[in-house]
Amino acid sequence: MVRLExxxxxxxxxxxxSPVLAILMTLVVGGIIFAFMGKNPFDALYTFFILxxxxxxxxxxxxxxxxxxxxxxxxxxxxxxxxxxxIGAEGQLTMGAIFGGGLALYFHDSESVLLLPAxxxxxxxxxxxxxxxxxLLRTRFNANEILTSLMLTYVATLFLSFLVHGPxxxxxxxxxxxxxxxxxxxxxxxxxxxxxxxxxxxxxxFVVIAGWLLLSKSVIGFQLRVVGKAPQAARHVGFRQKxxxxxxxxxxxxxxxxxxxxxVSGPIGQLQPSISPGYGFTAIIVAxxxxxxxxxxxxxxxxxxxxxxGGELAQITLGLPNAVTxxxxxxxxxxxxxxxxxxxxxxxxxxIAAKGRTA
Amino acid sequence: MGVATxxxxxxxxxxxxVKGAGGPAQLEVRGVTKAFPGCLAxxxxxxxxxxxxxxxxxxxxxxxxxxxxxxxxxxxxxDEGELIWExxxxxIASPHDAREMGIGLVFQHxxxxxxxxxxxxxxxxxxxxxxxxxxxxxxxxxxxxxxxPLDPDRHVYTLSVGERQRIEIVRCLLQNPKLLxxxxxxxxxxxxxxxxxxxxxxxxxxxxxxxxxxxxxxxxVKALCQKATVLRGGKVVGGCDxxxxxxxxxxxxxxxQKLTAPDxxxxxxxxxxxxxxxxxxxxxxxxxxxxxxxxxxxxxxxEIMGVAGVAGNxxxxxxxxxxxxxxxxxxxxxxxxxxxxxxxxxxxRRRRLGxxxxxxxxxxxxxxxxxxxxxxxxxxAFRRMALSARGLIREVPTxxxxxxxxxxxxxxxxxxxAEAGSLSGGNLQKFIVGREILQDPGVLVISQPTWGVDAxxxxxxxxxxxxxxxxxxxVLVISQxxxxxYAICDSVVVMAEGKMSKPxxxxxxxxxxxxxxxxxxxxLEGNATPANNTQLEGGRVGxx
Numbered sequence: 001m002v003r004l005e006x007x008x009x010x011x012x013x014x015x016x017x018s019p020v021l022a023i024l025m026t027l028v029v030g031g032i033i034f035a036f037m038g039k040n041p042f043d044a045l046y047t048f049f050i051l052x053x054x055x056x057x058x059x060x061x062x063x064x065x066x067x068x069x070x071x072x073x074x075x076x077x078x079x080x081x082x083x084x085x086x087i088g089a090e091g092q093l094t095m096g097a098i099f100g101g102g103l104a105l106y107f108h109d110s111e112s113v114l115l116l117p118a119x120x121x122x123x124x125x126x127x128x129x130x131x132x133x134x135x136l137l138r139t140r141f142n143a144n145e146i147l148t149s150l151m152l153t154y155v156a157t158l159f160l161s162f163l164v165h166g167p168x169x170x171x172x173x174x175x176x177x178x179x180x181x182x183x184x185x186x187x188x189x190x191x192x193x194x195x196x197x198x199x200x201x202x203x204x205x206f207v208v209i210a211g212w213l214l215l216s217k218s219v220i221g222f223q224l225r226v227v228g229k230a231p232q233a234a235r236h237v238g239f240r241q242k243x244x245x246x247x248x249x250x251x252x253x254x255x256x257x258x259x260x261x262x263x264v265s266g267p268i269g270q271l272q273p274s275i276s277p278g279y280g281f282t283a284i285i286v287a288x289x290x291x292x293x294x295x296x297x298x299x300x301x302x303x304x305x306x307x308x309x310g311g312e313l314a315q316i317t318l319g320l321p322n323a324v325t326x327x328x329x330x331x332x333x334x335x336x337x338x339x340x341x342x343x344x345x346x347x348x349x350x351x352i353a354a355k356g357r358t359a
Numbered sequence: 360m361g362v363a364t365x366x367x368x369x370x371x372x373x374x375x376x377v378k379g380a381g382g383p384a385q386l387e388v389r390g391v392t393k394a395f396p397g398c399l400a401x402x403x404x405x406x407x408x409x410x411x412x413x414x415x416x417x418x419x420x421x422x423x424x425x426x427x428x429x430x431x432x433x434x435x436x437x438d439e440g441e442l443i444w445e446x447x448x449x450x451i452a453s454p455h456d457a458r459e460m461g462i463g464l465v466f467q468h469x470x471x472x473x474x475x476x477x478x479x480x481x482x483x484x485x486x487x488x489x490x491x492x493x494x495x496x497x498x499x500x501x502x503x504x505x506x507x508p509l510d511p512d513r514h515v516y517t518l519s520v521g522e523r524q525r526i527e528i529v530r531c532l533l534q535n536p537k538l539l540x541x542x543x544x545x546x547x548x549x550x551x552x553x554x555x556x557x558x559x560x561x562x563x564x565x566x567x568x569x570x571x572x573x574x575x576x577x578x579x580v581k582a583l584c585q586k587a588t589v590l591r592g593g594k595v596v597g598g599c600d601x602x603x604x605x606x607x608x609x610x611x612x613x614x615x616q617k618l619t620a621p622d623x624x625x626x627x628x629x630x631x632x633x634x635x636x637x638x639x640x641x642x643x644x645x646x647x648x649x650x651x652x653x654x655x656x657x658x659x660x661x662e663i664m665g666v667a668g669v670a671g672n673x674x675x676x677x678x679x680x681x682x683x684x685x686x687x688x689x690x691x692x693x694x695x696x697x698x699x700x701x702x703x704x705x706x707x708r709r710r711r712l713g714x715x716x717x718x719x720x721x722x723x724x725x726x727x728x729x730x731x732x733x734x735x736x737x738x739x740a741f742r743r744m745a746l747s748a749r750g751l752i753r754e755v756p757t758x759x760x761x762x763x764x765x766x767x768x769x770x771x772x773x774x775x776x777a778e779a780g781s782l783s784g785g786n787l788q789k790f791i792v793g794r795e796i797l798q799d800p801g802v803l804v805i806s807q808p809t810w811g812v813d814a815x816x817x818x819x820x821x822x823x824x825x826x827x828x829x830x831x832x833x834v835l836v837i838s839q840x841x842x843x844x845y846a847i848c849d850s851v852v853v854m855a856e857g858k859m860s861k862p863x864x865x866x867x868x869x870x871x872x873x874x875x876x877x878x879x880x881x882x883l884e885g886n887a888t889p890a891n892n893t894q895l896e897g898g899r900v901g902x903x
Contacts, residue, residue, distance in 0.1 A: 219747045226738065230727040235684050236718060237739050238706030 004345040014343040019289050019296075021342075022335035023303065029331055039318060047317055048310035048328070058309065060195035064267060065305035068093070068259035068276070070204045070298055072283035074211040075255030077292040079248035081215070082224040082241075083231070086249055088134065088149025089256040090280025091156035092127040096257020097264040098160055099126025101271045104186030105168060105179055115185040119261055127257015128250045130156060135249035139242045145249070153280070161273045168271060179271035188266040200262030204301075207255065211294035220247065256280060277308060278326075285333045304329065383446030385410045385569040386431070386538055391440035393426055400426040402593040403440070408538065408586075413560065413570045415580040415601055418590035419613055419813040421783060424573050427590070428540055431571075432464050433457040445537075463531030464540045469523050471515050473647055477526055478511035484530045494533075501532045505559045516647045520671055521552040528559070539563065540571045545579055549669055550841070550874035557583050575613075576842070577606035591615055614814045623825055623847070630660030633833035634681075634714070634802045635695040641680050641687060649673040649857040651680060656852055656862060658802070658833040663824060664862065665848035666837040669877050673857035674837045675719070678806045681835070682716040683709050696802055711742060713801035717791055719810060719837075721784065725791045728780030732772065735779045736761035736794055743798045760797070768793035769819065785816030792820050796827050803827060806837040821847050841870060853877055 030048070031041035052058045072089045079086045086092075100123030107115055133152055137143035161177070170180045188198035215221040223239040224247075231241060263275050286304050290296030311325030384407035393401040401423045408414045418424045429435040431442065433451035441448050444460060451457050457464075471480050478495055482488045498511050507525045515523060524544065531539055541560075545553045560583065564570055574580055580587060581601045589597045589612045597612050611617060639654040651673050658664045668674055679685050681694065683706040692700045696712045706716070716739075718724040726735045737757045741747045746757045761775035768789045772782055779787055788809070795803060808824065809817035824847055828834050838844055844851055844865075851868060853860040853876035860876045 217751050219741065219750050219752060222734070222737065222752060225730070226727055229729060230723045232720070232724045233727050233738065236682060236706060236716070236724055238683065238708075238710075240705075 003348050004341065005348045007344055007346055011343050011346075015291060018339040018342055019291070019300070019336060021339045022289075022332060025335040025339070026328065026332045029335075030328055033327070037320070039320070044314065044318060044320075048314050048324075049306060051317075052306060052309035052313050057195065060192060060197045061309055062302060062305050063201050064196045064198070065308050066301040067198075067201045067204045067266075068263055068279040069283050069286045069304055070301035071200070071207050071259040071262070072252075072256045072280060073286035073290065073297045073301060074207050074294050075248075075252035076283055077287040077290070077294065077297060078211070078215065078221075078224060079252050080228075080287060080292055082228040082244045082248050084138075084245050084248045084252075085146045086131065086134070086149050086252045087146050087284065088130070088151075088153045088280070089252065089283055090276065090278065091149070091153030092130040092253040092256035093260035093263070093276055093280045094153070094156035094160050095130040096123040096127035096254075096260035097271065097275050098156075098163065099123055099129075099257065100261035101179070101182070101264045102168070104182040104265065105271070107186070108180050108183050110183055111185050113185065115183070116188070116265070119186055119265060120258065123257045123261025124254040125257070127260065128254040130257070131249040131251075131253020132246075135246045138245050138249075145245070149249075157274075160271065160275070164271050164273055170270075177273050181270045182265055186265055187269060188262060196267055198262065198266040200259075200266055203258070203262070205298075208294045208298050211297075215294065224248065256283075282308075282329055285329055285336075288333065288336055304332075307332075382410075384408060384443065385412075385445065386571075387443035388427070388431070389441050389443060391427065391430060391437045391442070393430060393435060393437050399593050401430070401437070404590070404593075404595050405440075406588040406595060406598065408569045408571060410537070410569050411564050411567045412586060413564050413572055413584045415584035415587035416571060416573045416590065417575070417577075417580065417587050417609060417613055419575070421813065422590040422613070423593040424590055425542070426593075428464070428542060428571075428573065431457070431538075432462060432540065458534055461535065461537035462540065463534055463536035463538070464542070465524070465527045465531060465544055466542055469527055471523055471526060473516040474514060476512050476514055477509055477518075480515060480526055481511075481530050481533065485533065497533055498529060501529055505532060505562060506555070507559060520669055521548050524548070524556075528556075532563075536568060538569045538571065540573070542573045543575070544572075545574065545576060549877040550870060551878060553579065577601075577609045578842075580609065581606060589613055610814060616815075629662045629849075630831055632657045633660050633697055634658040634804070634835060635698075636681070637693055637695075639680060639689055639693040641676065641685060641689050643673075643676050644679070644686050649676055651676050652857045654859045656835075656859065658835050660801075660831045660833050661828050662850065663828045663834040663836060663848045665844035665851040665865075666835065666854055666859075667841060667844055667851055667873055667877060668839065668854035670839055672854045672877075674806065674839075674854055676857070677854065677859075678716070678718060678804065678837055681714075681804045682706055682718070707742065710739065713799075715739065715795035715798055715800040715803050717795050717803070717805040717808065719806040721787050721791060722780060726779040726787060729778055731761075731776050732765065732770075732779055732782075732790060733758050733761040733775045735790070736764060736775070740794060740798050764790055764793040764797055767797065768823070783813075785812040788812050789816050789819060792823060796823055800827075800832055802833045802835075804835045804837070807839065808836060809840070809843060817843075841873060845870075 027045060031045055034041040034044035053062055072093065076086055076089055100119040103119050103122050104115065130152060134145040134148040137148050138145045164179055165177045168179045170176070170178050188200055191197050191199060191202060215224070223234070224244055226239055227234040227241050227244045234241060259279065260275065264271055268275055282304050286297055286300040289300030289303065290298070307325050307328045311322060311328070314320040314324055315322055387407040389405050391401050391404045404423070404427060416424050416427070426435065430437050431451070433453045433456050442451060443449070449460070451460065472483070478491065478498060481498060482491065482494055488494055495511050501507070502509055507529055509522060509525050509529065515526070544556060548556065560570055572580065572584055581604065584601045587599050587601045587609070588595055589599070591613060596615065599609065599612070601609065634657070636654050636656045639651055641651045643650050649672055654677065656664065666674060666677065680689055683701070683704055689702040691702055694700070694702045696709060696714050699712060701709050701712065722728045727738065737746050737752060740760060744756070744760055746753055746760060758775050764770065765772060765775060770782070770790045770793065771786050782790065792805070792808065805824070808820050812820065824834055824836070836844065836848060848865050850862045850864050851873065852862045853873055855877055
């Protein structure tokens with residue numbers, strides 16, 4: 001018989017091992033699914049996870065995809081640490097793209113070096129604004145931020161769709177639902193020649209370091225952790241939960257907005273109806289995969305970026321549907337949450353005589 | 360002198376008092392051993408309880424009492440050893456089995472549904488109930504027989520704690536138990552309620568029911584029990600007849616060393632009023648909480664004032680109001696620290712004025728269990744001890760503050776990096792109390808300072824509070840433990856139903872009076888003649 005036995009102290013080793021375990025389990029289950037679909041599981045896994053990064057271009061693409069994931073996930077992790085469940089990063093990303101991108105469209109003739117920094121600011125503000133709505137609803141009316149932030153995502157994407165179909169449509173664009181291309185002054189500089197790796201990737205690394213400092217070295221990061229781990233202790237010492245709700249939703253929104261702006265002023269270069277393959281949602285998985293720790297998130301972001309690349313390649317070379325990407329991401333989150341049980345419990349094999357029925 | 364000689368509890372000792380002696384014991388525990396990861400909770404424990412015997416199980420927190428009770432009640436299984444029930448070895452696989460055999464258990468913490476009636480709660484705990492009317496009759500009969508008045512149709516949330524305990528006891532009695540186990544039953548009762556409970560238990564024992572009584576209140580054990588088994592560190596370290604021991608000698612058996620009474624120093628001079636509460640009324644934040652009604656008190660520098668009362672009479676609400684944790688604000692000027700009105704201040708501004716607070720619950724309220732001791736030191740002290748600068752945590756002073764607490768208050772731990780949750784209750788409490796005392800507070804409000812704490816740690820905490828007061832701090836101790844209040848307080852107030860009695864010097868208030876006040880007889884203090892004068896003759900109540 002197999003049973004779970006509580007550990008006396010949380011296992012630090014398992015905190016780090018459980019993502020590895022989850023990834024292994026995902027590979028096994030993924031292989032089985034490929035086999036059922038009539039593909040050779042080893043070929044398929046190779047195509048999915050190795051082929052995308054066996055050349056330098058592939059690796060640079062990995063950074064491009066990981067950039068928004070990491071930036072958003074660091075912001076979300078702050079909230080998750082404080083039990084603020086912002087599920088609407090996708091919407092905040094979209095609003096950031098609209099605000100920052102809108103500025104680029106308004107100054108579409110500009111050659112000013114100030115345009116790009118101004119777009120950064122506006123992008124962050126747009127995301128923060130979209131995060132402020134659930135914060136207000138939560139602190140004033142006690143509305144659950146999981147629902148409000150999620151629903152606002154759809155508002156944001158439809159708003160973007162309305163803009164690019166209507167008022168912001170490119171007048172020279174043959175009626176395609178797209179905006180004008182951004183002026184050069186509104187495009188992110190490329191860091192590595194010949195790739196698409198842009199300034200945003202450097203910002204992502206900076207965000208990781210700043211996030212780590214904030215979380216583990218600052219008083220406000222300390223407050224976040226106390227509010228999340230022991231709300232009553234937080235109240236006892238006067239760390240106000242409402243302040244943390246505001247802080248994390250504004251910060252998470254701003255970072256998601258910034259990530260959205262980086263997408264439209266980097267790889268995309270204009271506003272389109274769809275600017276993200278679900279980065280805002282995938283970042284939730286990245287945050288947990290990285291143990292809500294900024295440095296862990298850096299690795300988690302790279303792994304999840306790989307599923308995007310692998311999914312695209314599997315579509316092209318194996319003829320698998322794009323849904324396979326989502327499937328892998330889902331399985332990974334599932335196993336991650338499941339294997340987390342092992343940080344608090346250990347598995348024991350063998351039976352015990354007449355295990356008591358619980359009262 | 361005081362220390363009892365160790366006698367075997369498995370032999371015939373105590374037979375003089377017990378009717379069933381000679382026949383098989385009601386329950387005999389033989390060599391029971393139970394290990395948990397990293398600790399041997401029960402180590403070869405043996406003792407026996409005769410029918411009709413009231414047997415005390417003594418021991419400090421962590422001595423293994425609860426584990427043993429769980430094994431007897433079928434919640435846990437022993438690794439080794441056996442249980443002999445009426446002369447036959449038995450396996451008790453579950454609490455269901457235990458109840459079938461005739462073992463009843465009254466928990467320390469009640470498991471009752473507040474919004475359901477007494478009868479419904481009783482029905483829920485029975486193994487099978489077919490007929491509610493029949494059950495009602497049974498309940499009323501048991502209540503009559505054992506003097507446990509209780510209306511079966513009352514909703515639980517309207518009942519006092521003592522009445523709630525009666526539900527638990529009636530539940531057990533309905534099963535016609537042959538062995539009744541009570542785990543710290545009196546911690547929530549007034550002295551008068553305790554006496555009533557003892558009458559019931561004595562009547563039960565007279566009818567041949569064996570009773571296993573678990574308590575750390577030694578004078579109660581002395582008054583009630585005929586035999587005692589003392590556990591320490593998971594082992595039986597001795598047995599005695601409590602009637603022939605003193606509370607002190609039994610305490611010394613429990614902790615395995617001599618006990619020193621706290622040194623109260625010379626009679627102290629009190630300074631100015633440092634904590635003043637006037638006409639404080641506040642609705643409880645909680646659904647079944649107790650509203651505070653017109654609380655008045657003043658604590659002077661150097662004074663330790665005790666707040667006595669049965670749990671749930673507004674003490675938690677008072678603590679939260681003083682610490683600034685409540686959602687609602689108290690009326691302006693209703694709370695003053697060193698003359699400054701703080702009613703509209705949050706906890707941080709109150710602390711800045713020199714007030715510190717220790718809540719009753721350690722894990723999750725006074726400390727964050729899965730943060731390190733360093734971080735837990737930082738938690739309340741970062742402003743006063745300047746442990747942060749420019750919004751960042753200053754690592755070195757933070758660590759040395761925690762190290763200082765650990766050293767000064769003899770906290771047993773692997774170091775300041777250890778998680779708070781890994782400490783034993785007593786050690787964590789020493790850490791928390793030490794954290795507040797080392798901030799050199801002008802006012803300290805402390806709730807249940809030694810709740811669930813071993814005797815060694817408790818006496819260290821008491822001494823620390825006395826020393827703190829001697830330096831001129833005003834200390835308010837909220838405690839359900841009257842012994843504690845008598846041991847360290849200069850004056851006492853009693854809370855009942857959210858109201859507070861007038862402060863009285865400890866020296867001229869008797870335990871009976873406190874008991875009456877705990878029962879809610881605040882009228883005693885008024886000018887009017889109390890309605891039931893006869894109750895008062897024992898005590899020295901009155902300013903009449």
